[in-house]
Amino acid sequence: MGAMRVTHVTTAELDRLEFDAVRSGEHGRVAAQLQDLANRAEAASEITRAELFVRAGEQWEIAQEYERACASYQRAIDDGGHTVIDPRALCAGALLQMDEIGRAHTHLGRLEKDAPDGLPTYLHIAEVLYAHGDLEGAEWWATCGARNHPEDGSDLFEELLRIRFRIRSDLDLDEDDLDRSI
Template identity: 45%
Template sequence: MTEDDLDDLEFDTLRTGDHISAARRLSELAESVSGGVSRANVLLRAGEQWQHAGDHAKAAELYRRAMDDGGETYGDPRAYLADALFELGRADEARTLVEQIRADRPRDPEVYRTVAEVLYAQGDATGAHEWATSGADVILA
């Protein structure tokens, strides 16, 4: 399994709109991942597909598994988990995760973009602006 294989699966899903099948397939792949892709990365992608399918609880479960796995991922699984928690009505937990991410001072601009989008989706334009600006500062530093 390569990143290109995972990208192909996700592109097919964008074409078909069948996020549930993609989520199931990625969940299965995470159990037997080999090659140049980390298990945590596959779990994160599976969580995203469950979230696109509207199953935020399943998405949160997979994001937590990605965090517990500790393998390499794009971005920070906590940002994706925060998004799922907001969707589940667990805003206090989500905001705690966002503050933990902030305290860690990430160096990956992708993390800032993700958190900014999550906060914007929750109607927190000020928070989104702060995170986007901080991400730009990371890039320019």
């Protein structure tokens, strides 16, 4: 007999699972639960199947299971549903953790060509590249995010400008109009 299909997953349920992972430290167990939910999901009114795969991948990353994280992100990419952060950006970050630099840059190249929607993806890429010492790449992504998604009143825009300023300071670049807008 097949596994029971899930027709509705709420943000509250996901928050509970993720809180359980933080409380218990069992991120791998929670990642497996999230992945199981994603595999069984038919339709989710609040959360897409792709977002479930992304959240599973994030938990796998916290558990330092980067190959499993990449597999979850790939499932999100293949699914094509809406996610807060583009799963290609998340996959690139996990690949960098495994020193799979070429594969990571393949994902980033595809993202560059497609111009991702929303500040969360740009911010994530800038932070990941900064953490891995690619200051020029981090600055490029932060600048693109700030220029392509002008101030929308969100804290994310301010956060993107702050990391961009920090990166540009580390690169010893002159202050520009975006730096002065902070």
